[in-house]
Amino acid sequence: MNTVLILGGYGAVGREAAAALAGVPGTRVIVAGRNPGRAAPVPGTVAMRVDAADPADLARALDGVTTVLMCAEIDNARVAHACLKRGIGYVDVSASHDLLAGIGGLDDVARASGATAALSVGLVPGVTNLLARVRAERAPSTELRVGVLLGSGEHHGPAAIAWTLDGLGTLEGSWTMNFPVPYGSRVVHRFPFSDQYTLPGTLGVPAVRTGLCLDSRLLTRLLAVAGRPAAARLLRRGRVRSLLLGALARFHFGGDGFAVTVTSGEGEGDGEGGVSFSGRRQSRVTGRAAALLIRDLPALPPGVRHIEQLVDPIAFLTELASDGFDLLLGPDGR
Known part of the structure; x- marks a missing residue:
């Protein structure tokens, strides 16, 4: 059983990813946030209150989790370190270069535990x-x-x-x-x-x-x-x-x-x-891209990498496009 914890899961991107992952066989999806009672539930998922800014609360939430999807910007490098040290896969949809660079410094931690961290995931x-x-x-x-x-x-x-x-x-x-x-x-x-x-x-x-x-x-x-x-x-x-x-x-x-x-x-x-x-x-394509990558994460090599280093670009984009998007590769497209 692949248990996915989505931090910031009640935002637009988190909800899209949760909905896509809920339909994947053998996947349990936990949608987490500081105030889950204020948000509409995502069908097929489990709600959990988690304050990712609190290290103790985060540690509790990570028990039994195999993959974390980060859909918020809350000290992401610290959260990623907590996941990778435990051997938990980590996927981040953040768009801030400084934040991603901080996570990139955790490559040794990920390799030591055999975990994979995927960055630059989304649109x-x-x-x-x-x-x-x-x-x-x-x-x-x-x-x-x-x-x-x-x-x-x-x-x-x-x-x-x-x-x-x-x-x-x-x-x-x-x-x-x-x-x-x-x-x-x-x-x-x-x-x-x-x-x-x-x-x-x-x-x-x-x-x-x-x-x-x-x-x-x-x-x-x-x-x-x-x-x-x-x-x-x-x-x-x-x-x-x-x-x-x-x-x-x-x-x-x-x-x-x-x-x-x-x-x-x-x-x-x-x-x-x-x-x-x-x-x-755009929130839909980001959530769907994250869901596709999480599905394939167990087969990817350990370490911290950006999406273009992890997947075949045409195969990934073609599958993503089949979900209602348009991919144009030009006259030499294959």
């Missing part, structure tokens, strides 16, 4: 990492460009909204990329997604740039304005930040679609040569 990073590997293997280049288009109408939790606001204005630059129908050509603005920091090391590509746009062209232009240094500083002020977070949590504009595209450098592969993945509800 961004995750699907983008796999597309980047496909593109790098097909068309070696000195630079990869990753374009991310997100639906501005999808509901996101306060932590995700705050993370996005904090990323605005940290990097300069923009460029044009082609996304699958119905989006077409869009301007993406440089954004500090974690894959641009990890992919040079895992794929051996000298440079990787990641950019963000929204399905609404108007909101993308506002995003660019908000990313200017003066505006970004203003958005980080306490009261302004609180008011904006509250407004963004209540009001949604646009749809819930997403698309990610990877090309080889500026002006290269923006048409037929690019590879892309698209669909609806």
